[in-house]
Amino acid sequence: MTDKLKEIEEKQKAWQERFGRLKGRDAKFMTVSSDPVKEIYSPADLVNFDYDRDLGFPGEYPYTRGVQPNMYRGRLWTMRQFAGFATAKESNERYKFLLARGQTGLSIAFDMPTIMGYDSDHPRSFGEVGRVGVAIDSLQDMETLFNGIPLDKVSTSMTTNAPASILLAMYVATAEKQGVSAEKLNGTIQNDILKEYIAQKSWIFPPQPSMRIITDIFRFAKDYVPKWNTISISGYHIREAGSTALQELAFTLADGFAYVEAGIKAGLDVDDFAPRLSFFFNSHMDFFEEIAKYRAARRIWARRMKEKYGAKSEKSLLLRFHTQTAGCSLTAQQPENNIVRTAYEALSAVLGGTQSLHTNSMDEVLALPTEKSVQIALRTQQIIAYETGVANTIDPLAGSYFVEALTNRMEQGSEEYFAKIEELGGVLAAIDKNFFQQEIADAAYRYQKEIEAKDRIIVGVNEFSQEEQLGIDLLKIDPEVELAQVQRLKQLRQTRDNIRVQNTLEELRNAAQGTDNLIPRILDCVRAYTTEGEIIQVLREVFGEYKEKAVF
Amino acid sequence: MEEHKIRVLVAKPGLDGHDRGAKVIARAFRDAGMEVIYTGLHQTPEQIVEAAIQEDVDVVGMSVLSGAHMTLFPRVKELLDENGADNIILMGGGTIPEEDIRELTEKGYAKALFTPGANTDDIVAWIRGVVQ
Numbered sequence: 001m002t003d004k005l006k007e008i009e010e011k012q013k014a015w016q017e018r019f020g021r022l023k024g025r026d027a028k029f030m031t032v033s034s035d036p037v038k039e040i041y042s043p044a045d046l047v048n049f050d051y052d053r054d055l056g057f058p059g060e061y062p063y064t065r066g067v068q069p070n071m072y073r074g075r076l077w078t079m080r081q082f083a084g085f086a087t088a089k090e091s092n093e094r095y096k097f098l099l100a101r102g103q104t105g106l107s108i109a110f111d112m113p114t115i116m117g118y119d120s121d122h123p124r125s126f127g128e129v130g131r132v133g134v135a136i137d138s139l140q141d142m143e144t145l146f147n148g149i150p151l152d153k154v155s156t157s158m159t160t161n162a163p164a165s166i167l168l169a170m171y172v173a174t175a176e177k178q179g180v181s182a183e184k185l186n187g188t189i190q191n192d193i194l195k196e197y198i199a200q201k202s203w204i205f206p207p208q209p210s211m212r213i214i215t216d217i218f219r220f221a222k223d224y225v226p227k228w229n230t231i232s233i234s235g236y237h238i239r240e241a242g243s244t245a246l247q248e249l250a251f252t253l254a255d256g257f258a259y260v261e262a263g264i265k266a267g268l269d270v271d272d273f274a275p276r277l278s279f280f281f282n283s284h285m286d287f288f289e290e291i292a293k294y295r296a297a298r299r300i301w302a303r304r305m306k307e308k309y310g311a312k313s314e315k316s317l318l319l320r321f322h323t324q325t326a327g328c329s330l331t332a333q334q335p336e337n338n339i340v341r342t343a344y345e346a347l348s349a350v351l352g353g354t355q356s357l358h359t360n361s362m363d364e365v366l367a368l369p370t371e372k373s374v375q376i377a378l379r380t381q382q383i384i385a386y387e388t389g390v391a392n393t394i395d396p397l398a399g400s401y402f403v404e405a406l407t408n409r410m411e412q413g414s415e416e417y418f419a420k421i422e423e424l425g426g427v428l429a430a431i432d433k434n435f436f437q438q439e440i441a442d443a444a445y446r447y448q449k450e451i452e453a454k455d456r457i458i459v460g461v462n463e464f465s466q467e468e469q470l471g472i473d474l475l476k477i478d479p480e481v482e483l484a485q486v487q488r489l490k491q492l493r494q495t496r497d498n499i500r501v502q503n504t505l506e507e508l509r510n511a512a513q514g515t516d517n518l519i520p521r522i523l524d525c526v527r528a529y530t531t532e533g534e535i536i537q538v539l540r541e542v543f544g545e546y547k548e549k550a551v552f
Numbered sequence: 553m554e555e556h557k558i559r560v561l562v563a564k565p566g567l568d569g570h571d572r573g574a575k576v577i578a579r580a581f582r583d584a585g586m587e588v589i590y591t592g593l594h595q596t597p598e599q600i601v602e603a604a605i606q607e608d609v610d611v612v613g614m615s616v617l618s619g620a621h622m623t624l625f626p627r628v629k630e631l632l633d634e635n636g637a638d639n640i641i642l643m644g645g646g647t648i649p650e651e652d653i654r655e656l657t658e659k660g661y662a663k664a665l666f667t668p669g670a671n672t673d674d675i676v677a678w679i680r681g682v683v684q
Contacts, residue, residue: 112567112618116594124596127623128567152570201569201593242572328572332647332668365668366649367619441575448576452671474649477619488684550592552562552582 009044014272025347028455031284033244034446035409041401050406054196054299056392062302064191064295064407065395066353067318072391078320078356079381080157084109084134086481088144091134095149095372103378107157107358108145109133110167115202117163119533120485126515129482132368133159137489139532142170142501143177151175155186157232157322157356162204164191165519166218169526172225176527188229188278188322194255194427198436200237201548204536207428208381209543214259215266216271220519230277231259232322238436239282240328242444243286245293248282249410250417251436256259257418258427259310270440275315281354284326290345290408291397294352323331323349324358328529330365334460336470338362343380351397367474383400430510434551441552496529505538533548557623558683559587559609563600565628569593573645573668574615586588586679597624601631604640606682608652612684614644614662621648625661641682 004099008011020141029037056062058071061231081532083106084091095106110133111126119137120129129135136142160167168189172182196203214231221230235252243251256277263273283290301319302365305311325345329339339362346359350539359377361369369377385391398401424430431437450456457463504525511521518539525535562578564571571593589607591600606614611626612632616624621644629642645666648656653665662684666675 118567118568124567127620128618131619132568196569199569201571202567240572242576366647413635444572445576445579448580448672452673458669462671548592550571550590552578552588552590 005043005047007423008042012042012044015040017075018185021362023267028450030221031245031289032284033289033443034450035178035244035289036245041405043401045401045405046408053510054404054408059303061306061317063298063318065398067147067298067320067355071353071394072385073351073394076385076391077354077381078105078155079357079378080105080107080356081374081378082107082109082159082324082358083159083374084111085129085132085475086134086477087485088141090136090481091151092145092373094149094374095145098374098378099149099154101375101378102382103159103231105155105356106149106280106374108159110158114163114167114532115160117204117532117536118529120482121489127482129485131477135199135485136167136170136287136532137485138492138529139170139173139526140488140529141256142174142420146174150180151178152180152184155188157188157190159190159198161190161193161196161202162210163383163532163536165188165213165522166526166532168217168221168225168228169519170532172523173526178388181226183227185225186227188232189217190232190234190280192234192255192280194258194431195252197236197431197439198218198238198251198255199241199243200234203546203548204540205543207431209539210546211262215262215268216517216519218263218268218276219266219515221276222272223267227343228274228276230273232257232280236280236324238397239284239326239439241440242447243440244269244443245284245289246288246303246410246413247417247439247443248438249293249297249300250280250414252281253297253304253414254418254421256301256429257304257309260305261340269309270305270309271316272310274309275313275318276367276519278355279319279321281321281323281349283323283349283352285329285345285350286445287343288397288403288406289345290519292403292410293351294323294349294354295395295403295407295416296410297504299407300414320355322356322358323354325349325360327360327364329459330360330362331393331458332365334464335366336364337460338365339380342377343384347381347384347388347390350390351395353395360431363472363474364498368477370473371477374470401486434549438551492531494530498530501525501530501534504530505534507540508535509525509542512539553619556683557587557605558611558679559589560611560613561589561591561600561607561609561680563591563603563606563612563614563628564593564597565592565595565597565614565624566616566620568618570617570646571615573617577613577615577645577672578655579677580676581679584676586676597631601635601637604632604638605635609640611641611643611679614642616644616646616648617632619647621646621656622652625656626659629661641679643679645675653672 056068235248302317361373
């Protein structure tokens with residue numbers, strides 16, 4: 001320890017005594033994740049700090065300060081609002097509305113039947129068609145969804161996991177119809193099945209065949225849609241399910257490493273698929289904790305990819321991520337306050353160096369957002385980008401004693417979780433043992449109890465509340481939407497070439513029973529207007545269904 | 553005489569996986585000394601009613617965040633009544649707009665509905681109040 005540092009420590013001790021004599025405010029000083037926060041951070045908290053080793057420069061190893069050398073001085077983050085509801089036609093209109101207002105990428109929300117692999121006319125879909133996203137049954141719907149939107153000009157993110165291969169195939173087939181070749185396509189499928197078992201719970205097949213489909217997609221995309229992000233490894237849903245920031249970070253990266261291991265095990269070279277892996281994080285209310293999380297994420301990923309998995313290509317080391325502000329931080333009470341919450345969350349994502357961002361609308365805790373509230377959410381990003389000045393310099397919080405100490409804590413905490421997961425036998429074994437699920441449930445319950453005990457204040461909920469009449473309009477989905485979608489599907493089944501449909505399904509079944517790559521077979525199915533539900537049904541017959549052992 | 557231990561079925565209908573609220577409330581009921589059965593995800597109304605009758609519960613608490621509450625609550629209520637289980641109290645929670653809460657409770661499809669931000673102690677107290 002240098003003399004200078006000793007001197008600072010002594011001065012801090014003296015200050016601490018003065019501080020201790022003063023009466024503190026009656027509050028718990030902790031992060032959103034219930035981690036204690038000290039009254040001050042100083043060089044004494046960064047004794048072993050090494051700028052070169054721990055931060056480096058943007059675009060340089062270990063990428064703590066950002067993945068590109070020029071970050072927002074080169075190009076701002078992509079403003080990408082997640083949207084989709086009712087039918088393909090109505091969603092198509094919403095996308096055009098957003099693009100016309102300066103949005104720079106599309107993000108598709110599917111309805112629950114589409115997410116779970118059921119056609120709109122399946123009995124399990126009853127009441128859910130078009131409710132929380134757009135209903136897509138066949139290529140026909142996908143063609144309508146992107147009608148008038150040239151697919152070589154936009155980048156599209158699709159929130160789909162278990163049936164991701166099918167929706168990607170539909171996107172490729174829609175591009176073919178537009179005369180756009182597949183190698184020009186830009187976008188992302190979420191395709192992260194591990195976090196489904198852990199948190200979001202939209203699974204279909206058991207883990208083993210699900211992992212096979214994912215590695216089939218890696219292999220297919222490498223040659224066929226080389227610019228496509230084949231997976232968006234997601235902490236968002238882990239956080240929404242109630243995890244802490246550290247759990248979100250550690251579990252998501254653990255999932256990421258599990259995909260890397262699966263790819264390597266399937267015979268792929270790590271540098272052939274790792275550059276196409278991308279991430280998706282939550283941005284919750286605790287400003288500094290979130291920024292530290294993003295910075296630590298980049299550093300951990302780069303270090304492990306290089307040191308443990310032997311990645312040679314620089315692109316394999318880069319943790320690129322999308323961020324969405326925390327839906328679970330929004331309150332149904334005084335919903336306009338959510339605009340303010342979202343703005344702070346968005347700011348921390350930007351200060352953390354996100355590549356793209358979705359800002360929630362104030363009314364999303366009550367219903368799907370209206371056009372007006374979506375516009376305010378998008379404007380929030382534009383105000384951050386063009387008015388606040390935070391995009392002028394890269395990683396402006398680097399060197400903050402507090403932020404660097406938090407970043408280190410995030411990295412150490414993650415390493416501890418990785419060791420624990422390894423001890424349990426890896427991610428799949430830990431899922432089977434309900435490790436993640438129990439950790440998240442415990443954290444969610446603790447958070448709820450803290451609010452009820454007023455150890456944590458949520459404005460308008462357990463403090464500053466008032467009797468109110470809801471002053472905002474909500475988006476309503478007409479029940480007719482479901483009937484019309486079912487009708488369209490019925491018509492499709494009558495007019496398409498059903499012999500071709502049966503043939504493509506049989507070829508898919510054969511591939512599923514063997515080891516051939518499934519994706520080209522799925523693409524054939526889709527081109528024949530075979531529906532998503534029909535494809536999933538064949539795969540379900542071969543692979544079986546996942547059953548959860550629920551814990552609370 | 554030993555006090556009757558309140559039995560609650562926490563049910564998660566629909567295709568969505570939003571089980572944070574269901575799990576938190578299940579745990580709060582358990583901590584309050586109730587017998588809790590949690591169905592797990594993706595249950596059909598038929599499965600929920602069958603479990604409620606089999607487990608002989610006093611209350612079914614249904615968590616709905618998919619927007620399908622206007623079909624699910626009436627359907628479960630109807631099935632409970634059809635199967636002679638109209639004594640079981642049906643309540644629930646989720647992202648349900650005020651207007652829909654009014655309609656569902658006025659028509660008797662749900663005895664009470666709680667929205668995000670509700671206090672678990674209040675929900676426990678409400679259940680104790682209505683279970684005789």
